Structures are given as C-alpha cells and as structure tokens.
Amino acid sequence: MLTLYDHPRSGNCYKVRLFLALIGQDYQSCFVDVLARKNQTEAFERISAFQQVPALVDGGLSIWDSHAILLHLAHQYAPQWLAPPPRLGAMHAWISVSANEIANSLQPLRLTHVVGNAEAAHHLGVSESLLDVPGMERRTARVLGRMDKRLAQTRWLAGGDVPTVADIACYGYAALAEEAAIDITAYPALAAWRQRIQQLPGYVPPGS
Ligand SMILES: N[C@@H](CCC(=O)N[C@@H](CS)C(=O)NCC(=O)O)C(=O)O
Known part of the structure; x- marks a missing residue:
C-alpha cells in the first residue's frame, strides 16, 4: 500500500x-x-x-x-501519462514551469491570501518586510499568461491528444488561482483547460 x-x-x-x-x-x-x-x-x-x-x-x-x-x-x-519522445522535452519543460515559475509566484501569492503575510513570510523563510507581494503578482500574471498562450495552441501542455503529468503538475496551483484573488476569465484558454481536466474520469477537486 x-x-x-x-x-x-x-x-x-x-x-x-x-x-x-x-x-x-x-x-x-x-x-x-x-x-x-x-x-x-x-x-x-x-x-x-x-x-x-x-x-x-x-x-x-x-x-x-x-x-x-x-x-x-x-x-x-x-x-500512458508520460509523453512519448517527440513531446518528452515539452512535458519536462512544463513540469519545470510548475517547479520554478509557479512555485515562485502563484504558490506563495496564494499562501499570503490563505494564511496572511506574517505567517506566509515565516513559511517562506523571509522577514515580513521583505515579502514582495507585488512581485509575486507580476510573476503570477506572467506565468498564467504564458500558459494561456500555450493552451490556445494545444489542448494539453505537452501537446498531443491526451494529458500528461505536466498538466497535473501545473494544474495543482492553477486550480487554486481564485484563492490568490486571480480573475481566471482573463485567461480563457487556461480556464477551458481547467474544465477539460475537471472532466477527466476519476477527477477529484482540491481539498478532497
Ligand atoms: N518542491 C516541493 C515543494 C513542497 C512544499 O513547498 N511543501 C510545503 C507545503 S505546499 C511544505 O511542506 N511546507 C512546510 C515547510 O516547508 O516547512 C514540491 O513540489 O513538492
């Protein structure tokens, strides 16, 4: 088990x-x-x-x-959730976006909204005065904008007809964007991709 x-x-x-x-x-x-x-x-x-x-x-x-x-x-x-070689690089690139760009923008931004700035600063290992919330907001808009652009061209982040682990990696925090006060309607292709993931058999929502 x-x-x-x-x-x-x-x-x-x-x-x-x-x-x-x-x-x-x-x-x-x-x-x-x-x-x-x-x-x-x-x-x-x-x-x-x-x-x-x-x-x-x-x-x-x-x-x-x-x-x-x-x-x-x-x-x-x-x-079947791993992209085959022609798209393997794209799959890893989008996993890296989750581990880097999202982890340094939307993830901490959402934390400030959920637990407040003082507690978020503690968890992020910085003093509250150095917590750069506007910077997080700018980086969040950039990464969501890039995802939206990609998803206007392809159904899934790594390309192809089926989702890969890259979609699940990036979806983790994209699913929680509203908790970071993000207006998801500004990113229509990303919003449609979120709905496609929500329709996958076995889907469970955040918090479940
Ligand atoms: N790179 C890790 C980051 C994991 C992470 O940030 N975990 C947070 C919760 S979302 C945590 O355990 N924080 C407690 C701590 O760092 O002490 C991943 O993608 O899993």
Whole structure:
C-alpha cells in the first residue's frame, strides 16, 4: 500500500492526490500538520529530505517533491501519462514551469491570501518586510499568461491528444488561482483547460 504524507490545503499534495485518483491507485494518507510545524522532526526528515509534504512511501522507497512523485507514479503505474519522445522535452519543460515559475509566484501569492503575510513570510523563510507581494503578482500574471498562450495552441501542455503529468503538475496551483484573488476569465484558454481536466474520469477537486 502506498502512503502519502499529506496536507489537505497544500496545492503540491493536491497534485499527487489528483493523480492517484485519476490513475485509480489506492493509498493511505498520513496527515502532517505543516502549518503547526509538526513536520520539523528527524523521523520525517528520513522520509522527506526538506521535511516538506508531499512525500510518498512506495514499498522500500521514499520519494519527496510533487514532481518527482508524479513521475515515479507514472513510470510505475501509468506510463500512458508520460509523453512519448517527440513531446518528452515539452512535458519536462512544463513540469519545470510548475517547479520554478509557479512555485515562485502563484504558490506563495496564494499562501499570503490563505494564511496572511506574517505567517506566509515565516513559511517562506523571509522577514515580513521583505515579502514582495507585488512581485509575486507580476510573476503570477506572467506565468498564467504564458500558459494561456500555450493552451490556445494545444489542448494539453505537452501537446498531443491526451494529458500528461505536466498538466497535473501545473494544474495543482492553477486550480487554486481564485484563492490568490486571480480573475481566471482573463485567461480563457487556461480556464477551458481547467474544465477539460475537471472532466477527466476519476477527477477529484482540491481539498478532497
Ligand atoms: N518542491 C516541493 C515543494 C513542497 C512544499 O513547498 N511543501 C510545503 C507545503 S505546499 C511544505 O511542506 N511546507 C512546510 C515547510 O516547508 O516547512 C514540491 O513540489 O513538492
């Protein structure tokens, strides 16, 4: 049985919960209260090197980082979610957008809205006076704009006729855009892509 170290409000954990649901893979969830800093233990560090959720234990393997977990699950259980070689580079590029551009814009911006600036600054490891919310807003508009442009040309981020783990990676926080006070109607192709993902068999919404 797979064990997912999980938090219900985490967009990174949601990516993994959603993918497990889409591929019909059973798992048990282990709640880690990161907001109450219950992750800062040596025992959890042995599972997750940065003491962060999500982390997945699959047999004797511990895998941490939402993107590494998505790739592991696809390779092990659902290879149809991996793009074939001509589009493999695009798939990895969009996973990288999730791990870099989204993780440095929409993810922290949403955190400021959900827990407030002081708590967000603590979690991000900066003093509150250095929390650059306008910068996060600018970077969020840029990455959502790029996604919208891409999705006006292709149904799925890596191209092709079927979604890949790159779509699930980027969807994790795109699904939560309203919690960061983003007006999604400004990004019509991205809004339509969100609806396509919501129609996939097995789909579960954030928080489920
Ligand atoms: N690169 C990681 C980032 C994971 C991450 O930021 N996890 C947050 C919750 S969304 C966390 O565990 N924060 C608690 C902490 O850093 O102490 C991923 O994509 O999974």
